[in-house]
Amino acid sequence: MFLLTTRPIDDALSDCKLLNRKNINAVASPSMKIFQNSIKLNSIYDGIFLTSRHAAHVIKFIEDKKTPVFCVGSSTAKLARMYGAENLIVGKSDALFLANKVKCYLPKNSKILWPSNNTLKDSIYIDLENNVYNVDKKQTYSALPLKELDINSTNLILNKQVLIVLFFSFKSTEMWIELINKANLFKFLNNINFIGINEKIVNYLCDLSLNKVLLSRRKRRASVLSLGMKVFNNMEKSL
Structure with missing residues (x-):
């Protein structure tokens, strides 16, 4: 079986x-199959919000590898480290728990990059913005059905x-x-x-x-x- x-x-x-x-x-x-999108970053960020291991490749394009990277789990953190991240904060739960980690580590008015498979302003996005964080959510990969x-x-x-x-x-x-x-x-x-x-x-x-x-x-x-x-x-x- x-x-x-x-x-x-x-x-x-x-x-x-x-x-x-x-x-x-x-x-x-x-x-589904995962496709990584081309990425162009024009801003400097105070933190990176990784809710999927498929978004970890964005670390390659971050100039300051000491930028805090908030990872939803250990497998995401492992990939982020492989791409050069030096300052990892691991949530070990879901995106909501990770958002609370951001509130503990970053001061208000911080600019956060959230690489994702969509640009929807969902409840997590709204929660971060309501806590006076500037969230730049970018579609950095696509999940397409087989x-x-x-x-x-x-x-x-x-x-x-x-x-x-x-x-x-x-x-x-x-x-x-x-x-x-x-x-x-x-x-x-x-x-x-x-x-x-x-x-x-x-x-x-x-x-x-x-x-x-x-x-x-x-x-x-x-x-x-x-x-x-x-x-x-x-x-x-x-x-």
Whole structure:
């Protein structure tokens, strides 16, 4: 039996490598592909707000590598360090927790670069701006949906060999379900366990009438993987 991880292919393969070392039959089942956009920075920033590892490449274009870089998690921090960042503050949770870190470290009227896959003025953006921070949110990468589900995932689902599917972002969850519907595989999902990194994902899956949905204890990749391993091993023993 198998576990599917739905992050973009390079990230999913990293998950599989870790899970396979723990004797979990893990397979990459991506729903999107990441494209890095060209970047031109004309300003000097007091801090960099990294909510995704896919945005870490922006550090290459920051002249002062001692600029504080706020990272949503350890994997993002690892990449930022690889690109030359010398002053890392790691949130180890979600974007809201990271925004609170900014308030602790930077004085008001600071200018913050937020490299992202969109320029939406969401609740995190508004929270930072309301605390008198000048937030420059730039689209530095794009997450585009794949045209179809990979053949390996398709065959495993058709043959009822999937025990668990892991979801790490709401957008990739939506895209994965769209690929499932496109392949007419939704009816095969009823006996699969789904694990989401946050409540939004869990609520979305429950609204689709999928009844085996679990929420990870913390909003971190490691927490999702840990719960996935625990559930997988328990289910394997019961087969």
